[in-house]
Amino acid sequence: MTGFQEPPFKKVKNENGFSSDVSNDGQQCFKSNNGYIMKNNIQNGGPYSKQCAGTIGLEKSGATQNAGHMKKILKQRHSLPIFPARQKLLEELKKNDCVIVIGETGSGKTTQIPQYIHEERWDRKGTICITQPRRVAALSIAKRVAEEMNTNLGALVGYSVRFEESVSSATKLKYVTDGMLLREAISDPLLSKYSWIILDEAHERTVSTDVLFGIVKAAQSNRNCPDKDPLKVIIMSATMDVDHFSNYFNNAPVLYLEGRQHPIEMFYAKQKQDDYVLSTMSTVFQIHKESPAQHDILVFLTGQEEIDSVAHSIRQVAKDLSLAEFPKLRVHPLYAALPSHQQLDVFRETAPGERKVIISTNIAETSITIPGIKYVVDSGRVKIRSFNPSSGFDVLKVKKISQAQAWQRTGRAGREAAGYCYRGYTQEEFRAMALNPVPEILRSNLASVILQLLAVGVKNILNFDFIDKPSPDSVREAVEQLSVIGAIIASSDNLELTPAGRRMAQFPLEPRYAKAILCGPEHGCTDEVLTIVAVLASETIFVNPSGKKELAIRARQKFHSVEGDHITMLKIFRAFKSSKENKMWCHENFLNYRNLSYAVEVRRQLVQICQRCNIPVLSCQQNLEPVRRCLTAGLFTSVAELQIDGKYLTLSSKQECSIHPASVLFGGKPAYVLFTDLVHTGKAYMHINSIVDADWLYEVAPEYFRTRHIKKVCSAVGS
DNA sequence: GAGCACTGC
Incomplete structure (x- = not known):
């Protein structure tokens, strides 16, 4: 293959390297109304050098060896860009309830600031909590900081992420995922365990961090009274939007750390x-x-x-x-x-x-x-x-x-x-x-967010102090979704969580999946619904290598169910368990071992939540119709009806759609298809589907379907 | 008969 033109590139040389290049291109890194720059003049010595966190056997080394090691670590800590700014930073933290810290990766802000606070013993009245958008980050940073502080992980320094936690009563520095802290807020909206909350990587603006902005701000203001301990807040970000953050937090001061990077x-x-x-x-x-x-x-x-x-x-x-x-x-x-x-x-x-x-x-x-x-x-x-x-x-x-x-x-x-x-x-x-x-948050389905906020106790969602307010349309759509599945009762200007909604909020799932689980006991098939929901919550369990697609489909043929993809996934999960969660078995059947194992873990957590909420976990064994009924109870707003011309229209909004070619139902023409997702890629495709009965729809949501016409067409399979 | 980025609880 030839015919590549010489790529027409122009070189933009910059002697000063990356960070000044950033400002040259008009980023706002060094412009802020109330910020100033903390300079440092240390040029050499990498903060994390080539040593990986956790590779140094602290516990195993002798006392002298350990002393030498700690000396080395201290030297590394002192060479970080943040170190010369330590004193100034502490002064600002002392003076202000909320401070915004800007610094590039490698400045040391995430590992050092919590330690500085601890060194001053400003954490006497409560733990320092540092959030991260990703689990691996929370975990590996906690490991590194424990090492720097010469303690075992889970003692003074700990972490808490889904499925995995290492904390104790002695823990003062706790690294968590943002979603984890959000979940904690449901049982403790004032976040009273913590004296400091540090929201790191704020520029990434994950949904969880965005919601935490509002919750932390409210907690801080509600704890600002004589009978409560105050809450200090630090927002840490790599770049930009500094004034946006500062304005939101009542003009909090902005501190800049100059990182250093290769050009x-x-x-x-x-x-x-x-x-x-x-x-x-x-x-x-x-x-x-x-x-x-x-x-x-x-x-x-x-x-x-x-x-x-x-x-x-x-x-x-x-x-x-x-x-x-x-x-x-x-x-x-x-x-x-x-x-x-x-x-x-x-x-x-x-x-x-x-x-x-x-x-x-x-x-x-x-x-x-x-x-x-x-x-x-x-x-x-x-x-x-x-x-x-x-x-x-x-x-x-x-x-x-x-x-x-x-x-x-x-x-x-x-x-x-x-x-x-x-x-x-x-x-x-x-x-x-x-x-x-x-x-x-501006491009997401807000159903989960609103359910969570209500569970945290936020009464007026429309006036919730979002740093960026979602559009009224998306709020309205989410409120509608939560209403029809019975999670909330919406009056003109008030949203009330129902008892069922309160239970749904306990599950780390989309509300519609939680609703399907709640219907389990009625049909005696919670066991199966939990499995399907756990698989849906995981990444795809299928492996389709580009050249071997046919082979993969043939290998998985034996799991196919005429009832649809959900039951097919259930059969695969059961077979995976029978194989004793065997990796080779997955490989032979073109299934993704990592994602199936993840589903096993999710399922285990969901079972625990069921037990906590007194939801009996029963199995319906071989008759799987009740399972599809439960799914319908959660997903009835995602059903399409076959038309005379062979096309499908969704019952919710009369949108034209087709069965995705990857579905086991592809090629057939069932009268009613329950889909998990509608994927718009040129055309709208129903993604993971099951055959349902029109009568079930009236059973699970009579109110909803009273106003929506169901023709009760006959299935065209075999016609 | 088309083709699902990423993260998190």
């Missing part, structure tokens, strides 16, 4: 590229021809299919004899649905005379860090799923990334040494991109 040389497209996939590929080969072996490339593209096809093309082109003189190319796709062993492949060190090219989704933006990347090639695109309140369903689209994401991607190169970033868009296009990604 990255930037290249922009000279002119607009109309095919980002093609221009990305030609850039890869341009780099490949010009740079020495072992200089690895990280490429950002959008989705699984695109990545598999580009990986294939690059391998093909690399076979071209004209490239024989260049290093051997090792191409690795990287996305979340990939089986673990293939994900781990990207960490394999590059051999002499070789180069690895990793072609990734945005998973490599934050979640997976690959060492040794010299080049980043950024297509400037991302695939995102967003909620459309007027249809009530999600849409999946390829979009342009924001400037913040572009910098995030750029920073994945040159983490150990100077690096290069090739952007597949012009500098003008870059400037025209949005500064920040749209916060997740």
